[in-house]
Amino acid sequence: MDYFHKFKSTVSQVAAQVSNALPGNPLTREYDVGEQIGTAGPGLHWKIYSGKKKSTQQPVAVWLFERRDMDKWSKEDKEEFINTIKKGVSTLTRLRHPRLLVIEHAIEESRDSLAFCTEPVFASLANCMGKRENFANDPIHFTEFAFHDLEIRHGLLQISEALAFLHIDARMLHRNVCPESIIINDRGAWKLGGFDFALQGTPAPNNSVTFDSMEYNENRPAVCQPTLDYLAPEYALGGKIAPFADVFSLGITTFAVFNKGLVPIKYNGRLDNLKRNADKFKSVPETCMQNIPFALRDDYKQCLNYTPDLRPDATQFTKIAFFDDPLVKTLSYFESLMQMDNQQKMNFFKSLPQVITRFEKRVLIQKVLPFLSGEFTTPDLIPFILPSVFIITEQANQKEFTSSILPSLIPVFSLQKPYQIVLLLLQKMELLLAKATEEDIKKYILPLIYNSIGSDTTRIQELCLAIIPTIGKLVDRQSMKTQLLPKLLKLATDGSVVAIRVQALMCLGKLLPTLESWMVTEQVLPVLPKINSKEPGVLMSILGIYKLSFESDKVGVGREQLAKSALPFLMATLVENTLNLQQFEQFLALIKAMMGRVEKEQRNRLQQLSAGEEAQRGVPNFDTIAGAAATGGGDKKISADLADIMGGAAIAPKPPGGALSLEEKKRLASEQNRNGAGPMNSGSSLTPSTSSMSRVSPTPASTSKGATSMDPFDALLMSSTSSMTSSKPSAGPVFDMSQFMPKNDPMPSPSPSSFFPSLAPPPSSTPSNLSLGSLPPSQSPVPPSMASLLGTGPSMNTIPSMGSGPSMGTVPTASNPLFLPQPPRSSNTPIQRGGVSSLDSLLSFPSQSKAPMNMMGKPMVPPSTVKPQSNSNNPDPFADLLG
Incomplete structure (x- = not known):
């Protein structure tokens, strides 16, 4: 049961809150209700x-x-009041x-309430005078x-004008003019x-009106x-009721x-007191005159006259001296703006700033500002209105500006014509x-x-340019x-006026x-270099x-x-x-600092x-290379260093005259064979150094100490011929050069040893005429996968020498994987060299103090200490080039 009572109590509280917020009146379907702002009417x-x-x-x-x-x-009182x-x-x-x-919406009735809507209000006059x-x-x-004095003056004038309308136009008595009704x-x-x-x-006859x-x-609810405190005496004493009764009530008000x-006499709801x-x-x-302004006393006393006919009517009351005030007339002029044309309005708004400073702040915000903002719908009038708005x-304060003034200015901010609107707004920014x-x-x-x-x-x-620096922090x-x-x-770039360009740059x-x-x-x-103006002001602004x-x-x-x-x-x-x-000095100072x-x-x-990192970015020190050549290293050292640069590939030096043609090479080979000359020196060799060495060595492979790595292709050849090596010399495969010689040359084909003595194979038990291709698959030193690499010529034992690789006819040994050609020990004939390589031009680069590096950033293998024999009759082809 306790739980049930608690639940019932909670439901009752929620229902009461909903009833207070939405009393069930049909009016709430169309209107949202906010906070209470006042009370009015009978008994408030x-x-x-x-x-x-x-x-x-x-x-x-x-x-x-x-x-x-x-x-x-009582039920009767309820019905009568409703x-x-x-x-x-x-x-x-x-x-x-x-x-x-x-009235904006007529009265709506429900079981719980009555409601209607009017224009927005501040409060009733009774609330403003302390009745809450x-x-x-x-x-x-x-x-x-x-209240300010102006508010009272203008307010009483407005009520007297309302009574004049009722009495003359509507032919009606109000009969309850009091603070609760205003x-x-x-x-x-x-x-x-x-x-x-x-x-x-x-x-009535004579165009008159009579009132009951x-x-x-006293027995009815008040x-x-x-x-009663605001009623004229004739209501209690009997007699004719006329519009003058409302004027009496206006006097008491x-x-x-x-x-x-307070009222002059308080009757406490009893008619006999009246x-x-x-x-x-x-x-x-x-006692009734003490707080009344002196300008109003005479007219006020006239309104409270005991005799109704001696009281002024409502129209006469609107013309009393009390309302003859410049500020009151200004407010009245605002109310008649709808009856004026634009020219009359312009003249009025032009003179308004001279008078508007005399108004109180609340009067300006409540009374004046609404009339001013109401004319913002006419753009041509706005430049004449804005000065008065700025005074307000x-x-x-900031709250009043945000709630009352700014909302009326927001539509004006988007207007660009006439341009005076923007000009005035920016002046007061x-x-x-x-x-x-x-x-x-x-x-x-x-x-x-x-x-x-x-x-x-x-x-x-x-x-705008003057304002922007002050709002820079607010810009997102x-x-x-x-x-x-x-x-x-x-x-700054396209401004037609120099002053605008300067101000834009300063901004x-x-x-x-x-x-x-x-x-x-x-x-x-x-953008600054794109500014074409050469005026000193522009240039100095750019400098700034x-x-x-x-x-x-x-x-x-x-x-x-x-x-x-x-x-x-x-x-x-x-x-x-x-x-x-002076300007030149400022430019120069900044340039020096930069x-x-x-x-x-x-x-x-x-x-x-x-x-x-520096080594990877730089090039080898060719001065060191050139220096070594000058001190006896010769072309062998240069070739070795160039081989390092190219990653180990041998580069045959070329004579300055250009590269040898194939016929010249054949002719030289025939002359050597005819004269019985020894093997060609390193300068004319077309065979590269072994792949296991990083540079060309002038000494035999058996004495070389620089073999640190081996080309994969050479390693493959070594593995294929390992079974053919022996401690004793054996006859190698025949190297036939006849196919490279002209058919009309009667010169017999020399043996390989006549061209390359150092490549003579050691004796072996293997037959001399055995070629690589003649071995059966099970005994062949060359794997089947090498068939595509070795070619498909008529005989594998006749492999020509390649200018970019080792000789296929050379049989390596354990100590010398691939024999290199030896330089001639004595010769009276100058060695012919090939054409100048494109890399030779790099030799003119300045020297570096560091040791030469290859392309991978590693130190090159030191050249062999064995110096080749040189002949004074055989000049170095690089001597002229290296100086």
Whole structure:
């Protein structure tokens, strides 16, 4: 059971909250209800809430009466009160006048409440004078609230104009003019409402109107009758009821306004008290005049006259001297703007700034500003209105500016014509930036500046350039990249006025601390050399940007950009005739500073490279090679070093005259065979060094110490012929040169030993005429996979010598894997060499102190210490080339 009671209690609380928020009235289907802002009507039973229409978001005031407020009333009183307030709303709905409260939605009734909507309101006059009954919480906007003299003057004028309309045009009596029936809207205008006891007149002869008399009944609830303290004496004493009765009520209301809600005589809801004190109004006591302004006293006393006919009518009351005030007339002039043409409005707005400074701030915001912003729909009038708006902005604080002034200016920010609009806004940009929040600046004001930079008006461009440095920190990264910087750079490069170019460059310089480094190096600095202007102001502004960028640790301009872009431009600008001596010195100082940084950074960078990295980047020291040749190393050392460069491949030196043709080679071979000469020296050999050696060796392979690696192809040959090697010399395969000789040459084919004595094979048990191809597959030293490498000639024992590889007819040994040709020991005939290699031209490179390196960055194998025998009659072909 306890759980059930708890559940029931929770459901009741939620239902009560929903009932308070949405009382079930049909009005809530179309309107959103906000916080309570006031109370009004008989007994202040109408609760006024702020609200908005759901479909249009139009602000309204929602009036709500809850039936539960009458729980202690009798049934008859409930019905009478409901009928009274429903009648008042229905009567007001049918009437339309600027001085009457505007009904936006007719009354809606539900089981729990009655509700209707009006124009947005501030509060009732009773609330403003301290009566706060039927409030859930005391609203903040009533804190330290007090009327200004101008508000009272204009408010009483407006109520008297409303009564004049009722009496003359509507032929109606209000019968309840009191603070509870006067509503102040959100613009500060006093509106007449509370038509619960209004009485329609009856036409009479002579175009007159008669009104039925009313008797006040003390037995009825006070809320179902007019407020007794504000009624004219004739209501209690009997007699003719006329519109002068409403004027009397207006006089009592005037007294209450100047006396904080008090009335001259309080009747406490008893009619007999009114009858006993009615004679006091035959002569208004001086106590009723103490707080009344002197200019109003005479007319005020006339309104409270005991005799109705001696009171002024509502129209006469609107013309009293109390309302003859420049500020009141200005407010009245605002209300008649709709009846003027544009020229009349322009003349009025031109003279307005001279008067507007005399208004109080709340009057300006509540009364004046709405009229001014209402004319923003006409662009031609805006330049005449903005000066007055700026005066109001100066008096407002940031909250008031954000909530009241800025919303009316937002549509104006997007207008570009007439150009005076933008000009005025930019002139007062400092004021706008001071009053607006950072969020509003980014959302509304910065786009105005972006759009204004591209204006054709020079003055607008100047104002924008003066403003931009102050808002640089508020510009986000994307907007700076795509909106602001491109437009500033365009002004600097394409501006038609020199002053604009200079200001654009100065603006860029002031923005540098707020820019990211990549924006400066990628967007700003590359554009500077493209500026064609040679005026000193432009050039010095460019120099300033370079100097700030160069000295800024945040930007960090690199040496490459300095060397490739900045320095060439500055050097070319240095000799411009438009610069004076002082400006020239400034350019020169910056150039020297940039050169110093480039030199320092590049030297440090080169010094930080390691020895291995430097070796990989550099070329071999050919001076060392040349030096070795000059001291006796000869062409053998050069060939060895070149072989290292090329990765171990032998390069045959060529004579300076050019490469030998095939016929010349054959002719030389025939001469050697005919003369019985020894083997060719290394200078004319067409066979490369062994693959296991990194350079050409002039000594036999058996004495070479530089064999550290072996070419895979040579290793394959060694493995294929290992079975053929022996400790004793054996006859090798026959090397037939006849196929390379001309057919008409009668010279017999020499044996291989006649050309290459050093290649004579050692004796072996293998038959001399045995070729590689004659062995059976099981005994062949050459694997089957080598068939494609060795070729498919007629006989494998006749393998010609290749200029780019070892001789296929040479049989390697264990100590000498591949015999190299030996240089001749004596010869009187100069050795003919081949053509000059393209790599020979590299020999002219300067020498290096380090040891020669091959292409893989490794030290080359030292050359053999065995010096070849030289003959003075056989000059070195490289002697002339190496000097």
